[in-house]
Amino acid sequence: MTTVHAYPVRIILGGYARAGFGIALTLVPLLLLNPISVIVYLLVFLLCVFVGFGVRAVIRQFTRFEVSGTGIVMSGPVNRRINWEELEGFSLNYYSTRRDREAGWMQLKLKGGGARLGIDSTISDFEGLVRLSFGAAARNGLMPDAKTVRNLQALGISRPESGRSAAYGTVNR
Incomplete structure (x- = not known):
């Protein structure tokens, strides 16, 4: 799908x-x-x-992002593609606009196959996109850093969509 x-x-x-x-x-x-x-x-x-x-x-x-079982494709003025089996970098960062960290946005960063993607949380169904990306990262053995783990938990994501739990560590390949 x-x-x-x-x-x-x-x-x-x-x-x-x-x-x-x-x-x-x-x-x-x-x-x-x-x-x-x-x-x-x-x-x-x-x-x-x-x-x-x-x-x-x-x-x-x-710009449009098409996500399938094989990867993610960014099409528009700039075209890029990352196949899930080539995913070698996954991070989720939170940028606050206030000192109390109550307001801000997240950015998903993906790297693989010679391409890099940065996707802001203002995009449609950001949480679903993060879940799919996290599942691919876990299948590839990528361990999210502590900051990414906290941000995943803030979205209510505790394990990859594939049903397997990822081993959390502090290294992001």
């Missing part, structure tokens, strides 16, 4: 809105004012950052 995962429209629109606001906030002073050189450099740097956010939103809009 193949599942398709994509970033929701509301997430993409939010990225476009933030990028557009930032571009306008930096471009207007550059065009209408005559700022001193230090300020120009700062505004140009910020403009580049916000343009980068916009490019990232465009890439996310057209």
Whole structure:
């Protein structure tokens, strides 16, 4: 069975809105004012950052992940494929936006077959994607590090989907 995962429209629109606001906030002073050189450099740097956010939103809009029993395929502006039997790296990181760690996002990182994938938790059915990836990692003998184990437990994932329990360690090949 193949599942398709994509970033929701509301997430993409939010990225476009933030990028557009930032571009306008930096471009207007550059065009209408005559700022001193230090300020120009700062505004140009910020403009580049916000343009980068916009490019990232465009890439996310057209990126799809197809997950099957044989592997995961990323298609869109950038195409990559990892076959499950070639999976050699698996980690799940949490990035907090507040000191109390109550708000934030997760990122699944996969490596194998010469390709690397980073998938944010804002994607559709992120938990299901993590379960399938964790099952493949366990079948390949990959041991998640302590941070990945804590993040898996936070998602309610204690063992791989295949039903076999993974040996938890501190090394991630």
